[in-house]
Amino acid sequence: MSEKIKISLPVIVEGKYDKIKLDSIIDAKIITTGGFGIFNNEEKKALMKMLCQNGVIILCDSDGAGKVIRSYIKSFLPPEKVINLYIPKVEGKEKRKREGSKEGTLGVEGIDADVLRSIFKKYESIKAESRTPITKRDFYIHGLSGGENSSEKREAVAKLYGLPSKMTANALLDALNIISSLDEFEQKISKM
Numbered sequence: 593m594s595e596k597i598k599i600s601l602p603v604i605v606e607g608k609y610d611k612i613k614l615d616s617i618i619d620a621k622i623i624t625t626g627g628f629g630i631f632n633n634e635e636k637k638a639l640m641k642m643l644c645q646n647g648v649i650i651l652c653d654s655d656g657a658g659k660v661i662r663s664y665i666k667s668f669l670p671p672e673k674v675i676n677l678y679i680p681k682v683e684g685k686e687k688r689k690r691e692g693s694k695e696g697t698l699g700v701e702g703i704d705a706d707v708l709r710s711i712f713k714k715y716e717s718i719k720a721e722s723r724t725p726i727t728k729r730d731f732y733i734h735g736l737s738g739g740e741n742s743s744e745k746r747e748a749v750a751k752l753y754g755l756p757s758k759m760t761a762n763a764l765l766d767a768l769n770i771i772s773s774l775d776e777f778e779q780k781i782s783k784m
Contacts, residue, residue, distance in 0.1 A: 594705075597712045601675065602770060603649045604640065606661055609688070610651070610700040617708050620649075621770045625661055635759055637668055639767050642754060644673045649715065651677045653699035677711050679703045724774040726765060734781055737761045752780055 599620035605611055611622045623640065630636055640648065650665055652658035666674055679700055685691065686702040693699065700708075731737040736746050746764055747757055755767055768777060 594709065597709060597716050599649070599712060599715055601647050601649050601715065602643045603651060604665060605651050605700055606653060606658060607701075609686070610653075613701045613703075613705075614651075614708065617705055618712050623770070625665065627657070628661065630661060630664060635763055638755065639763075639770075640665065640669060642767075643770060644669045647673045647675060649675045649677055651679065651700060651711075653693070653697075654679050654681045655693055655695045655697055655699070657694075658699070675715070677715075679711065680707065725769050726772065726774050726777050728761075728765065730774060730777070731761060731765060734778075736764075748784060749781060752784065 594617075596617060596619040599618050602621040602623055603614065603618065604623050604625060605614060606625050606627055608624055611624050614620070614622055621643075623636075623643070625636065626633060648669065650662055652662045662676065666676075679698075680703070682698045682703065683696055684698045684702060685693070685696070686698065728737065732739070734745075736742055736749060742761075746759070746761060749755075749768075750757055750759055750764055753768065753771065755764065759767065772780070
């Protein structure tokens, strides 16, 4: 098995199976759009806008739906911060599906791992960022879950980081793990 390619920028993909495939190939923060769910998910859009400060990579399927999703994401992100990567159009269907896509082509999850490696190789980080992740246990210890006023405390943390309000505990945890380490998180909340 090949070593994972370290990518310092967050990578935006359409679905969870795309994320699973890329997780085996790249070492990066991977965000899913939930397919067309991105159109109604203000929380996810706000997260993408915030992550885009240093740039993001978009990798969608090479079909009509992928094109629509990519175009929509690009409509609310600054164009100079977006790196568009494209998979080749390959006829076929993913093994887990009964039927192929409308256009009869493979999506990100169906593309050969070596092809995906070659797509990302150009964007490999020289130095991998090593961070201790924030866990649900950390949330509990700091009163952000499972306690009195947990939701109010999460709102304060979201505001502190410039994240959208009313995020679920899991969504907030995911967002914090993309933008912060445990040490940074603990330093920030100790000043609250």
